[in-house]
Amino acid sequence: MNCKDNTKHLWIGRRKGQGLDFSGIIDQFRRYPQALSAEQVHMLYNESKEGLSTISTITSSETLKNQNWTCEIWPNDKWDFGSKQSAWRKISNSQPEITLKYPANNSNTEVNRTPTFNWTASDPDGDTMSFRIWVDDDSDFSSPVLYKANLSVQEYTNASRELDVDTIYYWIVEVSAGGDYVNSSRFNFTIPSVKSVDLIVSDVSFAGLQLRAMNDTTDNNPPPLIIRNTGNVFVNVTIKTSKLWLSQEAPLNTSYYQYKIDNRTGHEGAFKSTGTQTTWANMTDKDTKLLRNFNYDNSKFEAEIDLRLKVPEFEPSGERNSTITVTIT
Numbered sequence: 001m002n003c004k005d006n007t008k009h010l011w012i013g014r015r016k017g018q019g020l021d022f023s024g025i026i027d028q029f030r031r032y033p034q035a036l037s038a039e040q041v042h043m044l045y046n047e048s049k050e051g052l053s054t055i056s057t058i059t060s061s062e063t064l065k066n067q068n069w070t071c072e073i074w075p076n077d078k079w080d081f082g083s084k085q086s087a088w089r090k091i092s093n094s095q096p097e098i099t100l101k102y103p104a105n106n107s108n109t110e111v112n113r114t115p116t117f118n119w120t121a122s123d124p125d126g127d128t129m130s131f132r133i134w135v136d137d138d139s140d141f142s143s144p145v146l147y148k149a150n151l152s153v154q155e156y157t158n159a160s161r162e163l164d165v166d167t168i169y170y171w172i173v174e175v176s177a178g179g180d181y182v183n184s185s186r187f188n189f190t191i192p193s194v195k196s197v198d199l200i201v202s203d204v205s206f207a208g209l210q211l212r213a214m215n216d217t218t219d220n221n222p223p224p225l226i227i228r229n230t231g232n233v234f235v236n237v238t239i240k241t242s243k244l245w246l247s248q249e250a251p252l253n254t255s256y257y258q259y260k261i262d263n264r265t266g267h268e269g270a271f272k273s274t275g276t277q278t279t280w281a282n283m284t285d286k287d288t289k290l291l292r293n294f295n296y297d298n299s300k301f302e303a304e305i306d307l308r309l310k311v312p313e314f315e316p317s318g319e320r321n322s323t324i325t326v327t328i329t
Protein backbone atom coordinates (compact mmCIF):
# COMPACT_ATOMS: atom_id res chain seq x y z
CA MET A 1 0.00 0.00 0.00
CA ASN A 2 1.08 3.57 -0.60
CA CYS A 3 0.48 5.98 2.33
CA LYS A 4 0.83 9.57 1.28
CA ASP A 5 -1.07 11.22 4.14
CA ASN A 6 1.30 11.43 7.09
CA THR A 7 -1.17 13.15 9.40
CA LYS A 8 -3.20 10.00 10.01
CA HIS A 9 -2.51 6.78 11.83
CA LEU A 10 -1.78 3.73 9.79
CA TRP A 11 -3.55 0.64 11.08
CA ILE A 12 -2.17 -2.73 10.24
CA GLY A 13 -4.02 -5.91 11.14
CA ARG A 14 -7.36 -4.32 12.03
CA ARG A 15 -9.76 -1.75 10.74
CA LYS A 16 -9.54 1.61 12.48
CA GLY A 17 -11.68 1.63 15.61
CA GLN A 18 -13.90 -1.28 14.46
CA GLY A 19 -12.00 -4.38 15.29
CA LEU A 20 -12.22 -6.89 12.42
CA ASP A 21 -8.83 -8.13 13.51
CA PHE A 22 -6.71 -9.89 10.93
CA SER A 23 -6.70 -13.60 11.63
CA GLY A 24 -3.22 -15.02 11.04
CA ILE A 25 0.42 -14.03 11.35
CA ILE A 26 2.00 -10.99 9.77
CA ASP A 27 5.67 -11.58 9.20
CA GLN A 28 8.59 -9.49 7.90
CA PHE A 29 6.79 -6.22 7.98
CA ARG A 30 8.69 -3.42 6.19
CA ARG A 31 8.06 0.22 5.59
CA TYR A 32 9.60 2.23 2.72
CA PRO A 33 9.63 5.97 2.10
CA GLN A 34 8.21 5.46 -1.40
CA ALA A 35 6.24 2.95 -3.38
CA LEU A 36 8.33 0.10 -4.74
CA SER A 37 8.21 -1.23 -8.27
CA ALA A 38 6.66 -4.63 -8.88
CA GLU A 39 10.12 -5.94 -9.83
CA GLN A 40 11.52 -4.79 -6.48
CA VAL A 41 8.66 -6.30 -4.49
CA HIS A 42 9.16 -9.58 -6.30
CA MET A 43 12.90 -9.47 -5.64
CA LEU A 44 12.31 -8.82 -1.91
CA TYR A 45 9.92 -11.72 -1.76
CA ASN A 46 12.38 -14.09 -3.43
CA GLU A 47 15.26 -13.02 -1.22
CA SER A 48 13.37 -13.32 2.04
CA LYS A 49 10.90 -16.14 1.52
CA GLU A 50 13.23 -18.60 3.29
CA GLY A 51 13.71 -16.26 6.25
CA LEU A 52 16.52 -13.85 7.05
CA SER A 53 18.90 -13.32 4.19
CA THR A 54 22.37 -11.75 3.89
CA ILE A 55 21.53 -10.55 0.37
CA SER A 56 19.36 -7.61 -0.60
CA THR A 57 19.21 -6.60 -4.23
CA ILE A 58 18.02 -3.27 -5.59
CA THR A 59 16.44 -3.96 -8.98
CA SER A 60 17.29 -1.75 -11.95
CA SER A 61 13.72 -0.42 -11.95
CA GLU A 62 14.57 1.47 -8.73
CA THR A 63 17.74 3.17 -9.93
CA LEU A 64 18.79 5.74 -12.49
CA LYS A 65 22.16 6.08 -14.15
CA ASN A 66 24.69 8.31 -12.36
CA GLN A 67 22.80 8.10 -9.05
CA ASN A 68 24.88 7.49 -5.92
CA TRP A 69 23.36 4.85 -3.65
CA THR A 70 24.46 4.35 -0.06
CA CYS A 71 23.95 1.11 1.84
CA GLU A 72 24.00 1.19 5.67
CA ILE A 73 23.69 -1.87 7.88
CA TRP A 74 23.30 -2.03 11.68
CA PRO A 75 23.37 -5.49 13.23
CA ASN A 76 20.79 -5.96 15.98
CA ASP A 77 20.52 -8.79 18.57
CA LYS A 78 17.00 -7.74 19.66
CA TRP A 79 18.54 -5.66 22.48
CA ASP A 80 21.10 -3.31 20.96
CA PHE A 81 22.42 -2.07 17.64
CA GLY A 82 26.03 -2.84 16.79
CA SER A 83 28.28 -0.48 14.81
CA LYS A 84 27.11 0.68 11.41
CA GLN A 85 28.73 -0.53 8.23
CA SER A 86 28.19 1.49 5.11
CA ALA A 87 29.27 1.64 1.49
CA TRP A 88 28.18 3.55 -1.56
CA ARG A 89 28.16 2.92 -5.25
CA LYS A 90 27.44 5.00 -8.30
CA ILE A 91 25.04 3.54 -10.87
CA SER A 92 27.30 3.45 -13.93
CA ASN A 93 26.54 3.21 -17.64
CA SER A 94 26.33 -0.20 -19.26
CA GLN A 95 28.22 -0.26 -22.52
CA PRO A 96 26.45 -1.20 -25.77
CA GLU A 97 27.42 -4.17 -27.91
CA ILE A 98 27.84 -4.03 -31.68
CA THR A 99 28.24 -6.67 -34.38
CA LEU A 100 29.00 -5.91 -38.02
CA LYS A 101 26.83 -7.75 -40.56
CA TYR A 102 27.31 -6.68 -44.16
CA PRO A 103 29.53 -6.75 -46.16
CA ALA A 104 30.57 -9.91 -44.35
CA ASN A 105 34.13 -10.28 -43.15
CA ASN A 106 36.62 -11.46 -45.81
CA SER A 107 33.85 -11.41 -48.42
CA ASN A 108 34.09 -10.67 -52.13
CA THR A 109 30.50 -11.12 -53.22
CA GLU A 110 29.26 -7.52 -53.14
CA VAL A 111 29.56 -6.06 -56.66
CA ASN A 112 27.80 -2.76 -56.03
CA ARG A 113 30.47 -0.09 -55.76
CA THR A 114 28.31 1.98 -53.41
CA PRO A 115 27.37 -0.81 -51.02
CA THR A 116 25.09 -0.50 -48.03
CA PHE A 117 26.84 -1.31 -44.76
CA ASN A 118 24.78 -2.65 -41.90
CA TRP A 119 25.26 -3.89 -38.36
CA THR A 120 23.33 -4.71 -35.21
CA ALA A 121 23.77 -3.12 -31.81
CA SER A 122 22.04 -3.07 -28.47
CA ASP A 123 22.46 -1.29 -25.16
CA PRO A 124 21.64 -3.12 -21.91
CA ASP A 125 20.26 0.00 -20.26
CA GLY A 126 18.37 1.18 -23.31
CA ASP A 127 20.24 4.44 -23.97
CA THR A 128 19.87 6.13 -27.35
CA MET A 129 22.67 4.82 -29.57
CA SER A 130 24.81 6.92 -31.89
CA PHE A 131 27.11 5.39 -34.48
CA ARG A 132 30.10 6.39 -36.55
CA ILE A 133 31.49 4.34 -39.40
CA TRP A 134 34.96 4.24 -40.92
CA VAL A 135 35.83 2.60 -44.25
CA ASP A 136 39.43 2.64 -45.39
CA ASP A 137 41.84 0.83 -47.69
CA ASP A 138 44.35 1.25 -44.86
CA SER A 139 43.84 -1.23 -42.05
CA ASP A 140 44.68 1.41 -39.43
CA PHE A 141 41.97 3.79 -40.71
CA SER A 142 44.58 6.53 -41.09
CA SER A 143 43.01 7.97 -44.27
CA PRO A 144 39.39 6.86 -44.46
CA VAL A 145 37.59 6.70 -47.79
CA LEU A 146 34.23 6.88 -46.06
CA TYR A 147 33.48 8.34 -42.65
CA LYS A 148 30.17 9.29 -41.12
CA ALA A 149 29.33 10.30 -37.56
CA ASN A 150 26.07 10.84 -35.67
CA LEU A 151 24.25 8.00 -37.40
CA SER A 152 21.14 6.93 -35.56
CA VAL A 153 20.30 3.95 -37.80
CA GLN A 154 22.20 0.71 -38.12
CA GLU A 155 23.11 1.08 -41.78
CA TYR A 156 24.99 3.44 -44.05
CA THR A 157 25.19 4.04 -47.81
CA ASN A 158 27.16 6.74 -49.58
CA ALA A 159 25.74 6.77 -53.11
CA SER A 160 28.09 9.53 -54.27
CA ARG A 161 31.39 7.87 -53.34
CA GLU A 162 32.25 4.77 -55.32
CA LEU A 163 34.67 2.25 -53.93
CA ASP A 164 37.42 0.80 -56.08
CA VAL A 165 37.20 -2.73 -57.41
CA ASP A 166 39.70 -5.43 -56.52
CA THR A 167 40.83 -3.50 -53.45
CA ILE A 168 40.73 -4.63 -49.83
CA TYR A 169 38.64 -2.29 -47.69
CA TYR A 170 38.49 -2.38 -43.92
CA TRP A 171 35.51 -1.13 -41.97
CA ILE A 172 34.58 -0.58 -38.37
CA VAL A 173 31.64 1.01 -36.55
CA GLU A 174 31.76 2.72 -33.18
CA VAL A 175 28.73 3.08 -30.96
CA SER A 176 28.08 5.25 -27.95
CA ALA A 177 25.08 4.82 -25.64
CA GLY A 178 25.24 6.81 -22.46
CA GLY A 179 29.04 6.89 -22.35
CA ASP A 180 32.23 6.55 -24.35
CA TYR A 181 32.42 5.02 -27.82
CA VAL A 182 32.82 1.26 -28.10
CA ASN A 183 34.13 -0.13 -31.36
CA SER A 184 33.07 -3.20 -33.29
CA SER A 185 35.55 -5.76 -34.50
CA ARG A 186 37.20 -4.88 -37.81
CA PHE A 187 35.84 -6.42 -41.02
CA ASN A 188 37.33 -6.41 -44.50
CA PHE A 189 35.87 -7.04 -47.94
CA THR A 190 36.70 -6.71 -51.63
CA ILE A 191 34.44 -5.67 -54.49
CA PRO A 192 35.46 -7.86 -57.44
CA SER A 193 35.53 -6.24 -60.87
CA VAL A 194 32.75 -7.57 -63.08
CA LYS A 195 32.87 -7.09 -66.88
CA SER A 196 29.52 -7.87 -68.40
CA VAL A 197 27.17 -6.54 -71.08
CA ASP A 198 23.71 -7.64 -72.13
CA LEU A 199 21.56 -6.94 -75.18
CA ILE A 200 18.32 -5.96 -73.47
CA VAL A 201 16.71 -5.56 -76.90
CA SER A 202 18.28 -8.38 -78.87
CA ASP A 203 16.06 -8.65 -81.94
CA VAL A 204 15.42 -6.32 -84.85
CA SER A 205 12.90 -7.30 -87.48
CA PHE A 206 12.91 -5.52 -90.85
CA ALA A 207 9.74 -6.93 -92.34
CA GLY A 208 8.62 -6.72 -95.98
CA LEU A 209 11.62 -4.99 -97.60
CA GLN A 210 11.43 -4.67 -101.39
CA LEU A 211 14.39 -5.06 -103.77
CA ARG A 212 16.73 -2.06 -103.56
CA ALA A 213 14.81 -0.80 -100.51
CA MET A 214 16.74 0.75 -97.64
CA ASN A 215 15.68 0.91 -94.01
CA ASP A 216 17.36 1.71 -90.75
CA THR A 217 16.51 1.93 -87.06
CA THR A 218 17.35 5.63 -86.54
CA ASP A 219 13.62 6.46 -86.75
CA ASN A 220 12.85 3.68 -84.24
CA ASN A 221 10.95 1.86 -86.98
CA PRO A 222 11.96 -0.84 -86.42
CA PRO A 223 13.49 -0.13 -82.98
CA PRO A 224 17.28 -0.53 -82.59
CA LEU A 225 19.16 -3.06 -80.48
CA ILE A 226 19.92 -1.86 -76.95
CA ILE A 227 23.10 -2.82 -75.14
CA ARG A 228 23.53 -2.43 -71.37
CA ASN A 229 26.63 -2.56 -69.20
CA THR A 230 25.62 -4.98 -66.44
CA GLY A 231 29.04 -5.05 -64.76
CA ASN A 232 30.78 -2.61 -62.42
CA VAL A 233 33.67 -1.32 -64.56
CA PHE A 234 34.07 0.56 -67.85
CA VAL A 235 34.34 -1.82 -70.83
CA ASN A 236 35.20 -1.64 -74.53
CA VAL A 237 32.93 -3.66 -76.81
CA THR A 238 33.31 -5.03 -80.33
CA ILE A 239 30.72 -6.31 -82.79
CA LYS A 240 30.60 -8.92 -85.53
CA THR A 241 27.89 -10.68 -87.48
CA SER A 242 27.13 -13.69 -89.59
CA LYS A 243 26.30 -13.30 -93.29
CA LEU A 244 22.93 -11.75 -94.16
CA TRP A 245 22.34 -11.48 -97.94
CA LEU A 246 22.59 -14.28 -100.47
CA SER A 247 23.51 -12.06 -103.44
CA GLN A 248 27.10 -12.10 -104.62
CA GLU A 249 26.96 -8.31 -104.88
CA ALA A 250 26.26 -7.88 -101.13
CA PRO A 251 28.81 -9.80 -99.04
CA LEU A 252 29.73 -8.60 -95.55
CA ASN A 253 31.80 -5.42 -95.28
CA THR A 254 29.67 -3.59 -97.83
CA SER A 255 27.09 -0.86 -97.43
CA TYR A 256 24.29 -3.42 -97.74
CA TYR A 257 24.51 -4.14 -94.00
CA GLN A 258 25.73 -1.46 -91.57
CA TYR A 259 25.70 -0.50 -87.90
CA LYS A 260 26.44 2.43 -85.61
CA ILE A 261 26.05 3.44 -81.99
CA ASP A 262 23.56 6.09 -80.89
CA ASN A 263 22.84 7.65 -77.51
CA ARG A 264 19.92 6.16 -75.69
CA THR A 265 17.58 8.81 -74.30
CA GLY A 266 18.34 9.25 -70.61
CA HIS A 267 21.72 7.58 -70.98
CA GLU A 268 23.57 10.33 -72.84
CA GLY A 269 27.30 10.15 -72.15
CA ALA A 270 27.29 6.40 -71.51
CA PHE A 271 30.37 5.97 -73.74
CA LYS A 272 33.39 7.87 -74.99
CA SER A 273 32.69 9.30 -78.44
CA THR A 274 36.29 8.93 -79.52
CA GLY A 275 36.75 5.27 -80.25
CA THR A 276 33.02 4.55 -80.43
CA GLN A 277 31.48 3.83 -83.83
CA THR A 278 28.93 6.67 -84.01
CA THR A 279 28.77 6.81 -87.83
CA TRP A 280 27.63 4.08 -90.20
CA ALA A 281 30.18 1.31 -90.62
CA ASN A 282 29.99 -1.93 -92.61
CA MET A 283 29.21 -5.09 -90.68
CA THR A 284 31.91 -7.75 -90.84
CA ASP A 285 32.47 -11.21 -89.41
CA LYS A 286 35.53 -9.97 -87.46
CA ASP A 287 35.38 -8.20 -84.08
CA THR A 288 35.13 -4.52 -84.99
CA LYS A 289 35.01 -1.51 -82.70
CA LEU A 290 31.61 -0.72 -81.28
CA LEU A 291 31.85 1.04 -77.89
CA ARG A 292 34.71 2.58 -75.98
CA ASN A 293 34.65 3.30 -72.23
CA PHE A 294 31.10 2.04 -71.93
CA ASN A 295 29.85 3.18 -68.55
CA TYR A 296 28.46 1.03 -65.74
CA ASP A 297 27.10 3.60 -63.32
CA ASN A 298 23.45 3.45 -62.43
CA SER A 299 22.38 6.55 -64.39
CA LYS A 300 23.97 5.98 -67.83
CA PHE A 301 24.83 2.47 -68.84
CA GLU A 302 22.86 1.80 -72.03
CA ALA A 303 23.30 2.61 -75.74
CA GLU A 304 21.46 1.93 -78.99
CA ILE A 305 22.96 -0.15 -81.77
CA ASP A 306 21.38 1.12 -84.98
CA LEU A 307 21.25 -1.17 -88.01
CA ARG A 308 20.85 -0.21 -91.68
CA LEU A 309 19.93 -2.61 -94.47
CA LYS A 310 19.89 -2.15 -98.23
CA VAL A 311 18.30 -4.95 -100.22
CA PRO A 312 20.54 -6.02 -103.15
CA GLU A 313 19.09 -5.61 -106.60
CA PHE A 314 19.06 -9.34 -107.42
CA GLU A 315 18.37 -10.77 -103.94
CA PRO A 316 16.12 -13.84 -104.13
CA SER A 317 12.88 -13.50 -102.17
CA GLY A 318 12.49 -15.04 -98.73
CA GLU A 319 13.46 -14.51 -95.10
CA ARG A 320 17.03 -13.62 -94.08
CA ASN A 321 18.62 -13.83 -90.65
CA SER A 322 21.99 -12.96 -89.26
CA THR A 323 23.37 -13.32 -85.75
CA ILE A 324 25.15 -10.38 -84.18
CA THR A 325 27.75 -11.01 -81.48
CA VAL A 326 29.03 -8.33 -79.11
CA THR A 327 32.21 -9.03 -77.15
CA ILE A 328 33.92 -7.26 -74.25
CA THR A 329 37.59 -6.59 -74.84
Ligand SMILES: [Ca+2]
Pocket residue numbers: 093094095096123124125126127177178179
Ligand atom coordinates in the same frame (compact mmCIF):
# COMPACT_ATOMS: atom_id res chain seq x y z
CA1 LIG B 1 24.30 2.43 -21.97
Ligand SMILES: [Ca+2]
Pocket residue numbers: 136137138142143144145
Ligand atom coordinates in the same frame (compact mmCIF):
# COMPACT_ATOMS: atom_id res chain seq x y z
CA1 LIG C 1 43.09 5.25 -47.13
Ligand SMILES: [Ca+2]
Pocket residue numbers: 215216217218219220221222
Ligand atom coordinates in the same frame (compact mmCIF):
# COMPACT_ATOMS: atom_id res chain seq x y z
CA1 LIG D 1 13.37 3.01 -90.37
Ligand SMILES: [Ca+2]
Pocket residue numbers: 217218262263304
Ligand atom coordinates in the same frame (compact mmCIF):
# COMPACT_ATOMS: atom_id res chain seq x y z
CA1 LIG E 1 18.21 6.72 -81.81
